[in-house]
Amino acid sequence: MAEDAESDAESRVRAKRSDDRRGHLDRLSKLPDSLLCQVLLNLPTKDVVKTSVLSSRWENLWRSVPGLDLGYGDFPEYNAFVSFVDSFLGFNSESCLQNFKLNYQYLRRKYEWNWTELDNANVTWWINTVIKRKVEHLHLSDVIFINPKSVSLPSVKVMYLDMVKFANDWAFEMLISGCPVLESLTIERSACDNVDYLRVCSLSLLSFTLVGHCNEDMNKEQVVAIDAHKLEYLKLYCHETASFIINNPASLVKMAIDIRFNLSFEKRFDPNDLPKRNMIRNFLIGISNVKEMDISSYTLEAICNYSRCERLPLFRNLSSLHADFDDCRDLVNLQGRSQLVFYLNLIVTYRLLATELKLMSYFLENSTILKKLTLRLGSFRGNEESAFLKKLLTIPRLSSSCQVVIL
Structure with missing residues (x-):
């Protein structure tokens, strides 16, 4: 009897799960084809094709x-891949492609990075074909652009x-x-490695991301020149690039940089x-209007080295700064060379050492409009945190509205 009751319970659970699946499918089935296609647009094509087994309605929806x-x-093999892409692009050939x-990538690995005339x-x-179908989002991996007319x-x-x-x-x-x-351009990994002068010139571009190698052994004198007067967001994560040129930077609002200038x-x-000093000066002037900045310790180190030769520009519009510090001593050395912090409505995140109060004192004593200072205390032991907090409370604050938050 107990076994029968247990079996009946399992059957009811399975039946409920089946009903739930059917109910979910029924809710989807009530949607028009156009809306279903927009939902499926978020899935990889191989998963979209699998929906063809759900019902007769879904058989050709993909x-x-x-x-x-x-x-x-x-x-499983190259010809099947080519045949499917050819067939897919032939479906609804007059409709737009988003x-x-x-x-x-897998093809290039198989042929040991050889590119044949057939591939091209x-x-x-x-x-x-996708151009004719007015494609809006184009994502290419592991292909080669031969000289276009x-x-x-x-x-x-x-x-x-x-x-x-x-x-x-x-x-x-x-x-x-x-x-x-074009509104958003992202270049990742070894894309454009063989381009010595990477010039991004666009009248419409709003966002540009360049993520290259972070290999200290690289010795590449690549130049990246950005001429986009509408650009609002800039992300540069590339250690090997030697020079950065930013023209028409007035619209830049937010940026994240992890660069070393090679x-x-x-x-x-x-x-x-x-020439290197001139390039760094012009780069800093080019980004000096930015409002939000995320900057790495490597970039801070390079800027600090430069600041020993020349005074840094003012960042009058900066309202949010997130910086990673391996050692705060270099940033403290910037005190006499930049008025950066005087214009900050600032949130700073820093993994503090107990003996390094000088940097915090500088922010608190010199920032007239500082609203919030966030400290991450991750390296304290025993009574160190209590001792640090007591010292912190004795530091005068130039901004009467400044709030100090301890994490």
């Missing part, structure tokens, strides 16, 4: 999803390039100039290197 998110690894994400022909045809991507608003190679500097510049409504333990900042 063909109408306005996006392709596919990689060679989703197929997203096109193509990852050739396929990618060229696919990109030309012309580039026209009139509808692309978001572009993501991951490990994309260009024949030369001009090929990259043509790609960007061929996107008249300086390292082996290649130190040379005060006699006037």
Whole structure:
């Protein structure tokens, strides 16, 4: 009897789960096809195709999803991959395509990074096809751009390039100039490694992210030049790039930087290197209007070394600063060279050492409009925290509204 009761209970649970699934499917089935396709647009294409087994209504619905998110690894062999992409782009060929994400990585690994004429022909045809279908989001991984005669991507608003190679500097510049409504550009990993002068010139760009190598052994004198008068957000995470040029920076609101200007333990900042000094000066002037900044300890170190030669510009609009400090002594050395903190409505996060109160004293005693100072005390032991807090309370605050928060 007990076994029968247990079996009945399990059957009821299974039946309830089945009813729940059917109920969920029924709720989805009530949606119009156009809305279902927008939901499926958020899934990888291989998962979208699997929905074809749900019912007769879903059998061909995946063909109408306005996006392709596919990689060679989703197929057992190359010809099947090519055939599927060709077929998919042939479905509803007159309709607009929102997203096109193509990852050739597995293919390139299989052929040991050799690029054949067939591969280039396929990618060229696919990109030309999605252009005709007015693609808005273009995400390419592990492909090569050969010298184009012309580039026209009139509808692309978001572009993501991951490990994309260009024949030369001009090929990259043509790609960007061929996107008249581009709003967001992201370049990741070894994309554009073979481009010596990476020029991003755009009248429409709002957001630019460049994430390169963080390899101290790199010795690449690459130049990154940004000319985008509408740019609001800038993220630079690349240690090996030697020079940064920012033109028309007035609209810049937020930025995150982890750069070294290609300086390292082996290649130190040379005060006699006037071109490097001029470049750093112009870069700092170019970002001096920013309102929110996230800056790494490596970048702070480079700026500190530069500040021993020249005075830093004022950051009058800065309202939020997040900085990582390996050692606060370098930043303390900036006290006489920059009036940065006088204009901060500031939140600072710092892993303090018990003996390093000088930096905190500087912020509290010199910031007239400082609203909030957040301290992360992660290295104290025993009575160290209590002793530190007592010392902190004795520091005078120039800003009467300043709040100190201890984490």
